[in-house]
Amino acid sequence: MIGVLGAAAAAVVGLPGIAAADPVEPPPTPPPPNVNAYAPAKPSDFAVLDNTAYAFTTPDGLICMMQRSGGYGCSGPIPGAPEGATLVSGRIGGVPGFSNVAANPFANAGAVKQLPANSRLSFQTLSCGNDGTATTCVDSKNQSGFVIAPAGSFILNEVNPLVDRPEGTNPYFN
Numbered sequence: 001m002i003g004v005l006g007a008a009a010a011a012v013v014g015l016p017g018i019a020a021a022d023p024v025e026p027p028p029t030p031p032p033p034n035v036n037a038y039a040p041a042k043p044s045d046f047a048v049l050d051n052t053a054y055a056f057t058t059p060d061g062l063i064c065m066m067q068r069s070g071g072y073g074c075s076g077p078i079p080g081a082p083e084g085a086t087l088v089s090g091r092i093g094g095v096p097g098f099s100n101v102a103a104n105p106f107a108n109a110g111a112v113k114q115l116p117a118n119s120r121l122s123f124q125t126l127s128c129g130n131d132g133t134a135t136t137c138v139d140s141k142n143q144s145g146f147v148i149a150p151a152g153s154f155i156l157n158e159v160n161p162l163v164d165r166p167e168g169t170n171p172y173f174n
Contacts, residue, residue: 032147032156035136038120038129046121048109054123055106056115058135062148063106064115066123072096072137075104080152088146088153092126095144095158096137 046054048065055065062076073089073096081088081098087105090096115121120129126145128137134149144157 032136032138032145033129033131033134035120035127035129035138036122036140038118038131041115041119041121043121043123046113046115048112053109054121055109055112056121056128057112058115058130058148059117059132060135060148060150062135063104063109063112064128064135064137065106065109066121066126066128066137068123070124072126072128073105074135074137074146074148075101075106078148078153079150080154088148088155090139090144090146092124092139093141095142096146096155098153098155 043054044051046056048055052069053065053067055063057063058074058076060076060079062074062078064072064074066072070092071089072092073087075087078085078088078098083098083100085098085100087099087101088096089099089105115128115130117130117132120127122128125141126137126139128135130136134147136145136147138145138156142157144155146155147153
């Protein structure tokens with residue numbers, strides 16, 4: 001009996017294995033530009049709505065707004081946005097998201113200026129800027145935000161590292 005089991009085990013070990021490929025993971029999103037390295041623009045030049053917000057247009061025609069109450073976002077035809085989203089927005093301290101809106105929620109800002117290439121607007125922990133091609137908003141409070149670029153648009157740090165982080169890591173130390 002032991003000889004039969006040993007022969008059966010040897011036969012199983014000797015069979016060629018069935019190859020199972022690991023699922024292909026999508027490539028990681030590229031790192032965002034360092035928005036805070038851009039030259040600061042004068043916020044008062046972009047003040048709208050009785051100085052309760054700052055608004056600007058991007059080179060590709062989006063309208064972006066940073067509200068002094070903490071909300072921020074960009075609206076218009078967002079390249080590569082999921083499900084053809086026309087708005088990306090969030091709040092300081094939170095993670096932004098994409099959505100579809102029927103009309104531009106920032107239209108009440110009136111006429112707004114284009115933010116010059118390689119410049120940024122900052123308010124509290126939020127900085128939004130562009131390099132002439134891509135527009136990026138980053139909240140230094142939680143390192144979340146978004147990038148809008150011709151090659152595709154995406155959310156930065158979709159999981160808030162202050163709330164959900166890998167075991168043994170500390171978001172306050174690198």
